[in-house]
Amino acid sequence: MIKQLSWKVGGQQGEGIESTGEIFSITLSRLGYYLYGYRHFSSRIKGGHTNNKIRVSTKPMNSISDDLDILVAFDQETIDLNHHELVSGGVIIGDSKFSPQLPEGCTANLFSVPFTEIATELGTSLMKNMVAVGASAALLGVKAEAFYSVVEQIFAKKGSSVVEKNMDAIRKGMEYFQSEAQGNVGDFRLEEADGKNRMFMIGNDAIALGALAGGARFMPAYPITPASEIMEYLIKKLPEFGGTVIQTEDEIAACTMAIGANYAGVRSLTASAGPGLSLMMEAIGLSGITETPLVVVDTQRGGPSTGLPTKQEQSDIFAMIYGTHGEIPKVVMAPSSVEEAFYDAAEAFNIAEEYQVPVILVTDLALSLGKQTVEPLQYDKVQIRRGKLNVSEELPELEGKEYFKRYEVTEDGISKRVIPGMKNGIHHVTGVEHNEQGKPSESPENRKAQMDKRMKKLDKLTEVFPTPVVKDERHEEADLLILGFNSTRGTIQEAIPKLEADGLKVNHGHVRLLHPFPTEEVAEMVKKAKEVVVVENNATGQLAQLVKMNLTYGNVKSILKYDGNPFLPSEIYNQCKELF
Amino acid sequence: MATFKDFRNNVKPNWCPGCGDFSVQAAIQRAAANVGVVPEELAVISGIGCSGRISGYINSYGFHGIHGRSLPIAQGVKMANRDLTVIASGGDGDGFAIGMGHTIHAIRRNIDVTYIVMDNQIYGLTKGQTSPRSEMGFKTKSTPGGSIESALGVMELAIASGGSFIAQSFSSDLKELTSLIEQGIQHKGFSLINVFSPCVTFNKINTYDWFKENLVSLSDIEGYNPHDRLQAMNTLMENNGLVTGLIYQNKEKPSYESLVQGFKEEPLSAQDLQLEEEQFDKLMAEFM
Numbered sequence: 001m002i003k004q005l006s007w008k009v010g011g012q013q014g015e016g017i018e019s020t021g022e023i024f025s026i027t028l029s030r031l032g033y034y035l036y037g038y039r040h041f042s043s044r045i046k047g048g049h050t051n052n053k054i055r056v057s058t059k060p061m062n063s064i065s066d067d068l069d070i071l072v073a074f075d076q077e078t079i080d081l082n083h084h085e086l087v088s089g090g091v092i093i094g095d096s097k098f099s100p101q102l103p104e105g106c107t108a109n110l111f112s113v114p115f116t117e118i119a120t121e122l123g124t125s126l127m128k129n130m131v132a133v134g135a136s137a138a139l140l141g142v143k144a145e146a147f148y149s150v151v152e153q154i155f156a157k158k159g160s161s162v163v164e165k166n167m168d169a170i171r172k173g174m175e176y177f178q179s180e181a182q183g184n185v186g187d188f189r190l191e192e193a194d195g196k197n198r199m200f201m202i203g204n205d206a207i208a209l210g211a212l213a214g215g216a217r218f219m220p221a222y223p224i225t226p227a228s229e230i231m232e233y234l235i236k237k238l239p240e241f242g243g244t245v246i247q248t249e250d251e252i253a254a255c256t257m258a259i260g261a262n263y264a265g266v267r268s269l270t271a272s273a274g275p276g277l278s279l280m281m282e283a284i285g286l287s288g289i290t291e292t293p294l295v296v297v298d299t300q301r302g303g304p305s306t307g308l309p310t311k312q313e314q315s316d317i318f319a320m321i322y323g324t325h326g327e328i329p330k331v332v333m334a335p336s337s338v339e340e341a342f343y344d345a346a347e348a349f350n351i352a353e354e355y356q357v358p359v360i361l362v363t364d365l366a367l368s369l370g371k372q373t374v375e376p377l378q379y380d381k382v383q384i385r386r387g388k389l390n391v392s393e394e395l396p397e398l399e400g401k402e403y404f405k406r407y408e409v410t411e412d413g414i415s416k417r418v419i420p421g422m423k424n425g426i427h428h429v430t431g432v433e434h435n436e437q438g439k440p441s442e443s444p445e446n447r448k449a450q451m452d453k454r455m456k457k458l459d460k461l462t463e464v465f466p467t468p469v470v471k472d473e474r475h476e477e478a479d480l481l482i483l484g485f486n487s488t489r490g491t492i493q494e495a496i497p498k499l500e501a502d503g504l505k506v507n508h509g510h511v512r513l514l515h516p517f518p519t520e521e522v523a524e525m526v527k528k529a530k531e532v533v534v535v536e537n538n539a540t541g542q543l544a545q546l547v548k549m550n551l552t553y554g555n556v557k558s559i560l561k562y563d564g565n566p567f568l569p570s571e572i573y574n575q576c577k578e579l580f
Numbered sequence: 581m582a583t584f585k586d587f588r589n590n591v592k593p594n595w596c597p598g599c600g601d602f603s604v605q606a607a608i609q610r611a612a613a614n615v616g617v618v619p620e621e622l623a624v625i626s627g628i629g630c631s632g633r634i635s636g637y638i639n640s641y642g643f644h645g646i647h648g649r650s651l652p653i654a655q656g657v658k659m660a661n662r663d664l665t666v667i668a669s670g671g672d673g674d675g676f677a678i679g680m681g682h683t684i685h686a687i688r689r690n691i692d693v694t695y696i697v698m699d700n701q702i703y704g705l706t707k708g709q710t711s712p713r714s715e716m717g718f719k720t721k722s723t724p725g726g727s728i729e730s731a732l733g734v735m736e737l738a739i740a741s742g743g744s745f746i747a748q749s750f751s752s753d754l755k756e757l758t759s760l761i762e763q764g765i766q767h768k769g770f771s772l773i774n775v776f777s778p779c780v781t782f783n784k785i786n787t788y789d790w791f792k793e794n795l796v797s798l799s800d801i802e803g804y805n806p807h808d809r810l811q812a813m814n815t816l817m818e819n820n821g822l823v824t825g826l827i828y829q830n831k832e833k834p835s836y837e838s839l840v841q842g843f844k845e846e847p848l849s850a851q852d853l854q855l856e857e858e859q860f861d862k863l864m865a866e867f868m
Contacts, residue, residue: 030868199867209863215853218659220652237863239842242851246659249685253652256645260625260656263643264664265849268656286646374867379860384853391849401590401639419849420623420641420657420664428636430644439591439636 001191003058006065007136009129010051010082011074013044019154020072020129021052024136026150028056029200029373031142032193036490037371038064038566043225043309049077056140058193062337062372062490066570069188070139071108072132073100074115083108089186093135093177095128109185111135111177118172127169134173139181141189144171199374203341203367203487206374207297208233210345211269213382216295217243218268220257222250225309226365227271227299251276255283255296262293263429265391265419267349271297274316275306277360281323284358286431288328291407291415291454293352297345297361299368300486302564311564312365314486315538317546320360321515327451329458331359332515336470336489338374340512341367346382347466354387355457356414362514364537366487366566389417395424403427403437409449413457458516468518471525472496472508479504480580481529483522485511485543487566488535494569499576506576511543519550526554533579535559535572584613587622589639600751600777600788601631601698607754608667608696609638611761617665625654627670627679630705631698631777634669648679651686654693661847662692662837665765672699672713676732680712686770687741691836694764694771698751700779701731701786708782718785735827736816738772739809744833745771746812747826750791751778760826769835776824798825807831 009020018039025035036055042048055065068085071078073094079101083092086108094100095115102110113135115128130151137144147170155162201209208230211219217238221231235245243266248254254270261268272280277298287294300316302308320332331351335341344361352359395418398404406427408415415436418425428438433450435441462468472493480499482492489510499506509525511518526532526547532554534544541558548556559575561567587609595601612622622640626632628647635642641664645653654668675683675697686695702720703709709722713734717726738746745767749757757775764771776791796819798804804825805811812828837843844851855863 197868199864201867205867209867212863213855213860217848217851217853218656220656239840241855242842242844242846242848244659244840244843246655246689248652249681252649253682253685256649256652257656257659259645260643260653261660261848262656263653264623264657264660266660267853268660282646283649290643377864379855379857401588403589419661421621421661421847421849423620426620426639426641428642428644430636430642431646432644438642440633 001187001189003191004056005069005188005190006053006055006067007070007072008051008053008068008082009072009132010049010078013042013048013050014046015074016126016129017050017052017074020132021054023130023147023150023154024133025054025371026200027142027147030149030197031146032195032197033058033190034060034373035200035371036062036064036373038366039369041310049081051078051082056190058191060373061494063494063569064566066568070136072136076100079103091139091185091188093132111180113173113176113180115173118176119169122169122172123165127166130166130169131173134170135177137170138174138177139185139188144174199376200371201338201374202229202369202371203338203363204229204299204369205233206338206342207271207345207361207363210342211349212237212241214267214346214349215384216267216269216349217241218258218261218266219245219270220248220254220268221245221270222248222254222272222276224273224276226301226368227273227297230271230297251279252283255280255294256286259283259287259292259294263419269295269297271299273299273301274303274319277316277319277323281325284330285324285326285328287358288324288330288454289326289431290429291356292429293349293356294358295348295352295361296358297363300362300364308564312566313537313562313564314364315542315562316362317514317542320362327455329355329357329454330515331355331357331458331461332362332513333359334362334485334512334514335367336486336510336512338367338372339377342377343381350383350385353389354385355461356387356417357457362486364486370487387417388414389419391419391422395422398424398426403439405436406438407434407436407450407453409436409453413453462513462516462518462520465513465518468511468513469521469525470510470512473525473528475505475507476528477505478507478529479531480576481507481509481525481532482535482576483509483511483532483543483547484535485514488537491567491569492535492572495572495576498573502577504580514546517546517550522547523551526551530555531580532556533559533576535567537561537566581616582613582618584609586619587612587639589637591637593637594633595630596781598780599630600700600775601634603751603754603757604696604698604775604777605634605637607757607761610758611765612640612665614758615762615765617765621663622665622667623657625650625657625666625668627674629671629674629703631669631671632674648674648677649682650674651679651682651693651695655686655689655691658691658693659837659848661849663847666693667696668693669696669698671704672697672701672711673703676712676734684737684741687738687743687772689836690744690769690833692769694761695773696761697772697774698777699774700777700783702779702783704779704782733816733821734774735821736813739813739816739828742833743772743828744769744830746828747772748774749824750776750795752788752791753824756824763826767829769833794822796823798823798827
C-alpha cells in the first residue's frame with residue numbers, strides 16, 4: 001500500500017482526455033484523497049497531444065510531482081512524450097487498438113487493454129475512457145462502486161441505462177486489467193483516505209465563487225484562456241442573485257463597463273489574461289484618477305503578444321504595476337493557493353471600495369486551471385466593507401449650483417463616495433485633472449493637492465492587508481530564503497524538506513501583495529537569511545527586481561523558468577543546490 | 581417637476597462661440613425636463629473631444645471617461661441602476677472612429693441608453709484633422725491633399741446592425757432635436773441620435789449654411805414611415821445620409837435588460853450584497 005501516486009492520462013485533444021481525468025479525480029476526491037491536477041493542452045480544439053496529470057495523496061499537498069507512476073495512453077504519442085517521467089516499475093496502460101510499444105530503453109511495465117474494443121462491445125466506443133478509468137482503478141485498489149455517484153451525476157440526464165453501461169465499462173476495464181496484470185505489477189494500491197468529502201476546484205472557480213460571496217453582481221468580460229471559467233461560472237450563478245455577465249466586444253469595453261457599474265454602485269469585475277490586460281491599461285488609469293473602484297483579474301499565461309496562450313508563466317508583474325501611463329494608486333494582490341484565491345477575490349472588492357482604487361487580482365495559469373483539493377471555505381471569513389459609501393445616507397442640500405465634494409481633500413486621502421441617484425450628491429467625474437467637485441482644473445495648486453490626496457490613499461495598506469507575505473520561517477538564521485508568488489508555493493514547499501535533509505537551513509516567503517510592496521515584511525525575512533533566491537516563471541526575474549528595488553541590501557539571486565511549464569520540485573531543489 | 585434651468589450648472593463651456601454643441605446641451609436639458617427626469621436621476625456619460633466636455637456642463641451626475649468609451653461606461657451604469665436615465669454623448673471621432681466597435685455593439689445589444697453624437701465631420705480639439713464622417717476629398721491638416729477614404733454611412737450602418745431607434749438632427753433645429761431626444765429617452769432600448777453640429781473654427785465646408793442647403797427633413801417626404809426598415813434604408817441612400825428626423829424605430833425589439841434572465845425591476849445597485857449562509861453552502865457543495 002502507498003500513500004501517494006501520480007497518474008496521467010493522455011491522447012489527442014477532443015478525445016475525452018479531460019473527462020477521463022475528471023471522473024477519476026472526482027471519485028478519488030469523494031473518497032477523501034487530496035488531489036492536484038494539471039492539464040497540458042494546446043491552443044486548438046481537436047487534435048494535438050493533451051494530457052491531464054493528477055497527483056493523489058492521503059495528505060495535503062499543492063504541487064505537481066516530479067515523476068509519474070501510472071500513464072494511461074490513448075495513442076503512442078502519449079507514451080513517447082511522457083514515458084521519461086515514469087518511475088522505475090511504473091505502469092503504462094495503453095489501448096490495444098494502437099498496439100502500444102515501449103520506446104527504446106523504457107523499462108516501464110506495459111499493459112495493453114482493449115479500451116475501444118470493450119467499449120464498442122458495450123454499445124459505443126465513446127465509453128473507452130470509462131474502460132481506462134476501470135483499469136486504473138484496479139491498479140489503485142479502488143472499487144467500481146466508488147465511481148457510481150460521479151457517473152450517475154454525469155449521465156443521469158441520458159437515462160439509467162446509459163449510467164449502467166458506463167458502470168459496466170468501468171467494471172470490464174477493471175476485470176480485464178486484473179486478469180492481465182495478475183502478479184506482474186508493483187503495488188499501487190492506495191492506503192485508505194479519511195473519507196471526508198472536500199471541495200475539488202480550479203483557481204478560477206474559487207475566484208468566481210469568491211467574487212459572488214464578496215458581493216460582485218455584474219461582470220462584463222471577453223473570453224480568453226486561461227480566464228474564461230470565471231465568466232462561465234458567473235453567468236450560470238449571477239442570475240440567481242439578480243446580476244448578470246455581459247460578453248463584451250473587447251476587453252476595453254469589459255473594463256470600462258465594469259467601471260461604469262462600479263461608479264453606479266454595483267460591485268463589478270472583469271477578468272482576462274495578458275493581452276486583455278494590455279488593452280485595459282488606459283481604463284485602469286481612468287479608475288485610478290476618477291477614484292472609481294474596480295477589480296480586474298489577470299490570469300497570467302505565456303506572453304508577450306499571443307505568446308504561449310495555454311502555458312504557464314508569471315511575466316505580467318511589471319505590466320500590472322507600471323502598465324498604466326501616469327501615476328495612480330493601485331493594488332496588486334497575488335493569492336498563493338486556491339483557498340486564498342477565494343478569500344482574496346472577495347476581499348479585492350472591499351479594498352477597491354474602501355480605498356476607491358483599481359485592484360488587480362493576479363493568478364497564473366497553473367493556479368487558475370490547476371484543479372486541487374480545497375478544505376471547506378469559511379462563510380464567516382467573508383466580509384463586505386464599502387468604506388466611505390453609504391447609499392442610504394441623506395445628504396445635506398447643496399448650495400446654489402455647487403457640486404458635492406466627491407474629491408474632498410481629507411487626511412487619509414479618501415473622500416466620501418456617493419452614487420448616481422442619490423439626492424444632493426451630484427458631482428462630476430472625469431479623467432481630466434479635477435477639483436474637489438470633480439470639475440476640470442489645471443491649477444498647479446489643485447493638481448498637487450489632488451495628486452497627493454490620491455497617492456497617499458494606500459500609505460497604510462501594507463499594514464492592514466491580510467498576510468502580505470505567507471511565511472514559512474523555520475530558522476532565525478537561515479542559509480537560504482526562497483521567495484515566490486502565486487502557484488509556486490506548493491512546489492517550493494515540496495523542495496524544502498529535501499534541501500533541509502542536505503543540511504541547508506531554508507526559509508520561504510510567498511509574496512501575496514505585489515503592490516504596494518510589503519517592504520518591511522520582506523526585509524525582515526531577508527535579514528534572517530544569508531542568501532535570497534527568487535523563484536519565478538519568467539525570463540527577467542521581475543519579482544527579484546521588485547525586491548532589489550525596494551530593499552537596498554540582501555544578496556538576491558534568481559531561479560527562472562520560462563519554457564511554458566510550471567516548476568517541478570526537483571528543479572527548485574537542484575537549482576538551489578547549484579547556486580549554493 | 582424640474583425645469584430645464586435645474587439642469588444648468590455654474591460651469592462655462594469652453595466651446596468656441598457659435599459651436600453647434602451649445603444647442604445640443606440646451607436640447608438635452610430641455611428634453612430631460614420635458615420627460616420629467618430630475619437632475620439626480622440623470623447620468624450623462626461622455627467621451628473625449630470638444631463635445632465630450634458636455635457632461636460637465638449639465639447639472640446632473642456626469643462621467644467624462646476616456647476617448648471612445650462613453651458607451652461601455654454608460655451601459656455599465658444602466659445595468660447597475662436601471663432607474664437612472666442614462667445619456668451617452670460625444671463627437672463623431674469618439675463614436676465612429678476610436679469607439680466604432682462599441683457603437684455597433686451597443687446598437688445590437690439594445691441596452692436602454694440614449695446616445696447623442698455631435699457630428700461635425702472633423703476633429704476639433706486636436707485642431708482640425710479628418711474624421712470618419714469627412715467626405716472624400718475633404719482637406720484637413722492630416723489630409724492636405726484631400727481625404728482619400730470614403731465617409732462612413734453611420735445611419736445605414738445602425739439600421740443594418742439591428743438598431744431600434746435611429747434619428748438624425750441639426751443643432752440649429754432646437755425644437756426637432758429636443759423632441760427626438762425626448763423620444764430617445766422614452767424609447768425602451770438603445771437610441772442613436774446623430775446631430776449635425778457644425779464646427780465653426782475648423783470645418784469651412786460643412787457650415788450652417790451648407791447643412792441648411794443640403795439637409796432633407798423626413799417630414800417633407802410624403803408617406804415616410806419610420807417603422808419601415810427598408811424605406812429607411814432606401815431614403816438614407818437616396819439622400820447620401822443627409823436627412824433629419826426619426827429615421828427608424830422598432831418598438832417591438834425588446835431591450836437587453838428585459839431579456840436578461842433573473843434581472844429584476846429593482847436596480848442592481850439597491851440589492852443586498854450578502855449571500856445567505858445556506859446559499860453559500862449550496863454553492864460550495866457543487867464542488868464536492
